[in-house]
């Protein structure tokens with residue numbers, strides 16, 4: 001099974017070792033300037049990487065993933081603004097703090113720097129104490145975002161751990177993420193909801209970590225009391241993920257993926273379009289994939305049969321018919337690619 005699809009999609013990277021010295025990329029086409037800054041930073045325990053033009057700076061960032069970048073503006077080939085713009089346009093480096101270090105001090109240059117996404121400015125010639133204060137402050141913010149990134153990684157692993165406990169659901173998270181995004185793309189949703197759908201594929205059932213295994217893996221029918229316990233999982237999942245700002249968009253999926261169109265679902269008994277669209281998409285795809293998967297008490301159903309059941313349940317008032325038909329179209333035209341899971 002290829003877990004990297006689901007894992008890599010929501011988990012952009014592990015945080016760096018918190019005990020390692022912070023690494024700082026110094027970019028300037030004047031070697032004397034680089035040497036001066038290097039001396040100040042090295043003396044204060046930082047690890048320094050160097051680049052002498054914009055193109056080399058981009059290569060050094062790709063190779064070394066520095067914690068902070070001190071970037072000169074006036075450089076041949078690629079100037080500092082362009083380097084900054086490119087790095088702030090990449091998911092992997094959008095949170096890396098960039099300080100523009102420049103002899104230019106007028107307002108227009110600062111505005112250009114802000115437009116390019118710079119986090120701070122230093123005007124040459126700069127004061128050594130001021131340089132170190134800016135570096136310290138931005139590295140504190142970077143450390144904090146790394147810790148949040150790490151927290152997201154832990155929650156993602158927790159969700160995949162829930163999936164791994166049940167051999168019958170292997171690959172379910174990755175398929176759910178993939179089909180949900182395809183339905184979302186057909187509905188021309190923008191980047192935010194598409195990201196939430198991708199995350200939701202992995203995280204929708206993370207709250208099951210709080211449900212006893214004896215209930216989750218019980219062969220045969222659950223009692224009403226046991227069902228009540230299982231019905232807690234959307235709320236537990238929401239509590240696990242809500243402290244993380246980066247997971248805010250996926251919370252409606254985690255909380256509402258068991259609501260039904262006619263108001264007979266849980267936990268809030270929402271009806272129709274009261275149920276967020278991304279949750280309606282996830283619930284339809286979740287049920288479809290469950291029907292297509294073998295369980296101890298049932299075989300895997302063929303795609304046509306699974307869609308037939310979804311359509312019958314739509315008539316009963318459970319699902320969003322538009323979402324069901326989009327999924328049916330995707331399955332019939334593109335196939336499912338289940339063997340790749």
Ligand SMILES: [Fe+2]
Pocket residue numbers: 204205233257258
């Ligand atoms: Fe669920």
